[in-house]
């Protein structure tokens with residue numbers, strides 16, 4: 059059976075005590091440590107340290123390919139809005 063990494067081991071594998079997504083180094087006013095993020099599968103592979111907002115916002119069960127496609131989709135939306143000047147938040151009158 060695999061053992062859970064200690065926080066100190068997780069910091070070493072992460073390359074330091076920071077969020078592996080946004081890079082923040084402070085854990086916030088409540089003094090929590092960073093989350094030891096792992097793949098949500100039977101393998102439970104350690105992926106890195108995450109701050110609590112990034113951990114909360116990282117969808118479970120999605121692949122890196124899906125996240126890249128979602129990022130491209132968001133970028134495309136910015137381009138479409140710039141090109142057309144149109145938005146979808148105010149109904150046409």
Ligand SMILES: [Zn+2]
Nearest residue numbers: 077080109112
């Ligand atoms: Zn973060």
